[in-house]
Amino acid sequence: MEQVVDKVQERWLGSIDKEEPDIADEFYHKMRDAIREIHATEGFVNVKVAKARDGEADWLTKIVQANSKMRDMIPPIPDAEGRIAVADS
Numbered sequence: 847m848e849q850v851v852d853k854v855q856e857r858w859l860g861s862i863d864k865e866e867p868d869i870a871d872e873f874y875h876k877m878r879d880a881i882r883e884i885h886a887t888e889g890f891v892n893v894k895v896a897k898a899r900d901g902e903a904d905w906l907t908k909i910v911q912a913n914s915k916m917r918d919m920i921p922p923i924p925d926a927e928g929r930i931a932v933a934d935s
Contacts, residue, residue, distance in 0.1 A: 859870075903911070
């Protein structure tokens with residue numbers, strides 16, 4: 847069903863571009879304005895990420911740094927020469 851919907855949508859949009867370019871321009875401007883409004887309300891003013899250059903690390907960087915610190919705290923596994931065999935009773 848999705849393939850049929852995609853094909854119909856493709857044909858419809860293609861016919862708008864050919865027969866009525868003014869409608870296509872109007873749709874384009876409305877979509878662009880809607881995206882700009884979303885950016886403004888979500889913190890992307892003038893298509894820039896809000897507080898992108900404040901110097902603070904983002905959440906993903908903080909997680910990676912914490913994981914590397916935890917990994918560094920784990921003692922290394924002794925190699926075969928450093929193991930000691932203990933007799934069991």
